[in-house]
Amino acid sequence: xxxxxxxxxxxxxxxxxxxxxxxxxxxxxxxxxxxxxxxxxxxxxxxxxxxxxxxxxxxxxxxxxxxxxxxxxxxxxxxxxxxxxxxxxxxxxxxxxxxxxxxxxxxxxxxxxxxxxxxxxxxxxxxxxxxxxxxxxxxxxxxxxxxxxxxxxxxxxxxxxxxxxxxxxxxxx
Numbered sequence: 001x002x003x004x005x006x007x008x009x010x011x012x013x014x015x016x017x018x019x020x021x022x023x024x025x026x027x028x029x030x031x032x033x034x035x036x037x038x039x040x041x042x043x044x045x046x047x048x049x050x051x052x053x054x055x056x057x058x059x060x061x062x063x064x065x066x067x068x069x070x071x072x073x074x075x076x077x078x079x080x081x082x083x084x085x086x087x088x089x090x091x092x093x094x095x096x097x098x099x100x101x102x103x104x105x106x107x108x109x110x111x112x113x114x115x116x117x118x119x120x121x122x123x124x125x126x127x128x129x130x131x132x133x134x135x136x137x138x139x140x141x142x143x144x145x146x147x148x149x150x151x152x153x154x155x156x157x158x159x160x161x162x163x164x165x166x167x168x169x170x171x172x173x
Contacts, residue, residue, distance in 0.1 A: 026155055029075050033136055033157040035093045040086060047073035063167045065090050094160035098153040099169045105141045106149045114140055135159050
């Protein structure tokens with residue numbers, strides 16, 4: 001019996017490690033895609049704006065495997081205040097969104113920052129730039145009216161996001 005266990009144990013161990021999600025390569029302001037929920041929560045609490053409310057996470061009405069979290073954060077590196085929203089699926093960060101508003105210079109400043117972090121965008125169109133890394137995406141979108149501007153920097157992991165379909169109800173034909 002010990003002989004059989006010794007043969008099977010490495011196989012079982014290998015099967016467990018193979019099912020783990022790969023480490024994400026894209027990070028922004030210390031938040032990583034596919035990171036464990038506990039790591040996300042620790043970072044969000046560390047950067048939370050003291051005058052704002054705490055990190056708020058709501059579990060989906062359909063499944064406890066999906067949560068939406070939000071908090072206002074201030075990055076100590078540049079004092080930028082952003083609204084952070086995240087979707088956590090099966091205990092891993094699947095989607096991150098950083099939102100900000102300001103005046104006309106906000107968009108070129110965000111573009112410069114993202115180019116310095118991720119290089120030249122792989123795709124662009126009016127009001128949107130995108131960077132891709134295997135199955136991960138970073139997208140800057142912006143809109144404005146007169147001199148007001150709103151930006152959103154979104155990151156998502158397609159491997160994690162693809163699993164959302166298993167929790168969605170299919171429409172009857």
